Amino acid sequence: MITFRLLIGLLLLVMSSLAWSADGPAEPSVAPSVVPSVASPGTAPADEPTPSDVPAGQVRDLYYGTVLYEFYQQNYFSAAVNLLAAQEQNRLRHHAADAQLLLGGMYLSYGLHSEAEAIFNRLLDDSAEPAVRDRAWFYLGKIRYQKQLFTEAEAALSRVGEALDESLVEEFRTLRANLLMAQEDYPAAAAALQDLTQGHSGRDTEQQANYARFNLGVALIRAGHEKQGTEWLRKVAELQSGDSDQKALRDRANLALGYSLLKSAPVLARDFLQKVRLNGPYSNKALLGLGWAEVELQRYEQSLVPWAELAKRDRVDLAVFEALLATGHSLERLRAYPQAIQSYSNAITIFEQELAGLNDTVAAVKAGRLWADLLAQVSRNEMGWFWEAELLPGTPEARYLPMVLAGHGFHEAIKNLRDLWFLDGKLGRWQTEIPAFDAMLALRRSTYETQLDTLTPEQTLDHVLDVRTSRDIYAAELKRIGERQDAFALLTQEEKKLQDRLVQVEERIWRLSKQPDSDPAEMEDYRDRYRLFKGLLDYDVVTNYAIRYRVVEKSLQSLDAELQATLQQQDSLQRARANAPLDFEAYARRIDDKRQRVASLRKQVKLAFDEQRRQLQVMVDVEFDELRARLVDYLDQARFSLAHLQDMATDAAASGRELQ
């Protein structure tokens, strides 16, 4: 029967795409890491920078810490920009090599292979540190592997020594195994994977070991050791875990085993397929396979159960369409002809509706609605560089996209579109902000000029020079005092007044003594008291001379320091006055240059965006054509089967029987 043959053909196609999708790097740009693309630990894509990409250790430069802060939040664009700015400002003195490694890792994830390679090569030239060199060789190996330069990748990986950071060892071993798989050296790949299957203590290592076990199973089967390979897949198929990735891996192993045993051991195949979760990412294919396992066992009635479930599901998977056809086939085998006719009729109606829906979608995509919806869904905020299928809009236009997304350059192209959209947003924001730079510069210029105008007389250089002249006079006077030990030159104001009063007292005593009626004894008493007070003052002045001299000397020294600082400030002010206009001009030129660069780049980004959208349009058209061909094929098969049954019914009626 044609339908049956075609379905078996489809089944084999599903089997091969399921079980052996880990074979080779059919699309290195999408899934560069062959084995992890099937079973990579964690939710991060295989080539996305992970914490292990960050060199461990204490943060010794604040700005390196700020780069990590952005990096850990998956703000990779900001992380890279912060890092480049900090490098430019010489703020990463303690983490120069770490920063380069991190930047190289980010470029690698961003698909900037040449730049990443240049960084790692530079590190190999500059750094003598074994840990840095090993890490650089590791990344170079990874880049070359992603470029499918397998021999060169092997050469780089063979240079990795014992100093490789512990956090990268597992990935390094996986990469080597992937490399062997990519070179189709399955026995060697299996040997390399054997080492990785030994999960040590810790949740993460056990999970990684499960991925390795799965891949080992695949490698062994490819190497011709089906029995051993199946054993490894069985181990994964039986694993117990609450982790969603591990559950998906288990489903995948059960699915692969189920499909591989479908023809040779359908009972076993059914057991494996039944273990696949009903709501996981592989449930549709498992339900389809389950039905076929029942068909293999000639349990046609039982085959209807999973297919009936599948037929109710959202039609975003070819398995659902296939189930519609297969249901008719089983009913036919059960000789339930009226029900088979009904089933085929239903299938025809659905296929026709889907074809009409698909045509509407194609028209909507051609009108550009899909891209508008798609980009409306994507925030212009950075959120990593990886496109996620969950971000597809929920509009009718996007309904068929998951079907055309898988396994094609679509993923990369849509990522580029998203990145260009993000870049356009960034540039747009700068375009609105650059005028503010002009305003800032104008403000600084006017502030500077205002401050110049408001300088007080005390702040001018002339005033400072006057002060210095006075200081020199005082210094000369002090020198003279010192040379002559002239203690009376250091009298205080009070003492000076006392000295003047003593002179006046002496004059009055002299005048009184000249009076005819003066009493000589009384005069002598006055002279004694005068001599006593003068003696006291002279004693005080002479005995405190050294202290007074020192105090004045220190004051002069302090004045010298103040004068020196003031002259330096004046000097700096003079230079600022001379340079400021030049600085302002330099800033104005820089702002203008950036304005032009932003405008020019934005234009280029827009052009690239349009071209990328056109490319995507072509890709989507091709994919939709293929999908349409598949639907038409299903429709033809359903019509053929229906016609066949109707012929049978007509023949039966002609011979007076009823088709049952």
Place this chain on the structure above:
Amino acid sequence: MKSLYKYLIAMLAILLMSTALSLAAPAAGEEPADTRTLDARVQELKKEVKALNRDLFILEEELLFPASTQLALFLSIDVGEFFRLDSVQVKIDDTVVANHLYTQRELGALERGGVQRLYIGNVKSGEHELVASFRGPGPNNREYRRATTVKFTKGSAAKFMELKILDVSRKLQPEFVVKQWE
């Protein structure tokens, strides 16, 4: 007749040559077509936009926050057994300059060694006072609020200060430290 035929052939050959030449060489003033693949051009654009962003980032900082007045505050945390940061507020000379509520993603980045630039601004040279207050669930999951005060001097160079939240096992409680960087 024969010579005329030869002449025509020669003319035709010259005409064809000149046509071929004009086809091969782009017209004057025309830009040569970019023969790189679109993907290569997109990568190049990403690189250029990144470099431009770096330059603009530096220019903005230089214009807005010259070194003579620049003050930058950073926040880091070292483990979080005794305290989980919910929010932080910073005052400089009694004026609130930073208020931040932390998302799970930001906390995760801090816990893994990231350092947040909490504030960048301008202050005059001289003496200043910084008060940082932290809130969040503390030991035994009870609301915990703590403030720390530090006096600092701003000189003519840019000033960097780091607010650090540390777990002190000895006291079974968090500690808030302000570190001044050169």
